[in-house]
Amino acid sequence: MKTMGIGELYLVEPKRFPDPEADVRATGAVDVLQRASVVGSLDEALNGCVFAVAMSARQRDLGPAVGQPRETVARLLVEAGEGQVALVFGNETVGLSNEDVLRCQAAVSIPTDPAFSSLNLGSAVQLLCYECRMTAFAGRPPVAGQGVTPFASPAATADETEGFFRHLETVMTATGFFNPEQPGRLLPKLRRLFGRARLERDEINILRGILSATQSQTGHGRKG
Amino acid sequence: MKTMGIGELYLVEPKRFPDPEADVRATGAVDVLQRASVVGSLDEALNGCVFAVAMSARQRDLGPAVGQPRETVARLLVEAGEGQVALVFGNETVGLSNEDVLRCQAAVSIPTDPAFSSLNLGSAVQLLCYECRMTAFAGRPPVAGQGVTPFASPAATADETEGFFRHLETVMTATGFFNPEQPGRLLPKLRRLFGRARLERDEINILRGILSATQSQTGHGRKG
Known part of the structure; x- marks a missing residue:
C-alpha cells in the first residue's frame, strides 16, 4: 500500500501486533505498521467512513453487488470527495464474514482465472491500491523518467x-x-x-x- | 501469473532450480514452475518472440521510452496478434541490465509513489499480469493504429x-x-x-x- 501512496492502516483484532515477522516483511514500509490503528471491531475501524468497499471473492446472498476493481475504485474515489473511504480486506484464510461484507456499501472482486483464483491477501491489497493510484491520477500517474524525452539527440530534418x-x-x-x-x-x-x-x-x-x-x-x- | 491465466515462464540462469523454497511459495501454482523453461540467456528466452516489454523502474539512456502499464500492455496484446510476446523482468535486487532492456522493443514502469517506490518483483509481476488479463477481457480489444504500427509483413522474431x-x-x-x-x-x-x-x-x-x-x-x- 505504501508503494501506491496509501498510508492509513487499521487492523481489526490482530492475533499478534506488533509482530517481528510483520516488521521484517514490511521492510521499508515499517512506518505504516507503526502508525497502524489497532481496533476491536470492523465498526470501530469504519467509524467516520462515508463509503467502504469489501473485498469479496464471491457474491454474498444479501451483500452488495460484487463489482470489477476499476469501476469500484472509481466510485470509491468519487465518494472520497464526501469524506473518508475504506477498502476492507478479510484475513488470508477465510476472508470477510457475511456480516463484515454487509457493513460495506460496495464489494469488489479481482477477476482471476477461474481455474486458479487463489490470489493471496498481499496481492489483492497490492492490486486494489494500484487501481486507486491509477484512478486517482486519471490513468496516468507519474512514471519515473517520463517527461524525459526518449530521444537523445535532435530529430533529423x-x-x-x-x-x-x-x-x-x-x-x-x-x-x-x-x-x-x-x-x-x-x-x-x-x-x-x-x-x-x-x-x-x-x-x-x-x-x-x-x-x-x-x-x-x-x-x-x-x-x- | 497463474491467477491471471498466464502459464508460460522462462527462467534465465536461475541460481537454484528446482528450488524447494520456490515450490513452497508457489503453493497451488507449482505446475507453472514445473513447466518452466530454464535457459542460459535472455536471447534464448526471447527466441521466436516478436515483441518484448522490459520492466524498468527508470528510463535508460538508450533504452525504449518507458510507458505506463495500461497503454504498454494494450500494445503488447496487439503485438500478440503477430506472434509470441514477452514480459521481461530482472531479478529482485538489481533488475534488468541496460543490455537486457535494449533487447526489448518497449519498456514499462509501474507508477509507484516516488516517496516509496520499492515494489518487489512478485508484486510487479502480479500487477502486470493483472493488467494483461484486464485488457484482454475488457471487451474493447485495443485497435492497431494508436501509437502502434500496423505491420505489412510478419514482425521479426x-x-x-x-x-x-x-x-x-x-x-x-x-x-x-x-x-x-x-x-x-x-x-x-x-x-x-x-x-x-x-x-x-x-x-x-x-x-x-x-x-x-x-x-x-x-x-x-x-x-x-
Missing part, C-alpha cells in the same frame, strides 16, 4: 533524411543490390522502415558513417 | 533481429567503421534505432541483403 536516403541508394546501386532500372518497391520499403523509427540527427550521422566506410573499402567514393 | 545485428557488426568491423576493441556506444545506439522501428521479417531480409551485397563487393563473405 527532412533534408538530412533525404541526404541519407540518397547515400544509401548510391551504395546499394554500387554493390548491385539495387537496380535503378528495375527499382521495384525497395526504396519505399526502406522509407517506411526508417520513417517509423523517426531518425535523429546523430543516427543519420552513424548510418552515413557506415555507408561511407563501405565506400572507402570498395573505392566508390562518398556521395551525398 | 528476436533471433532474426539478433542475426541482423551480428551481420551488421561483422560488416562494420570489416570496413573499419566499428572497432570491437573500442566499441563505445555505437551498438546500443543502433539497437535503440532499430528497436524503435520494430523490424519486420521482410525488412530484416532487405537490410541483410544490403549487407551481403556489400560483403560480396569487398570480398569478406557473408556471415550470420
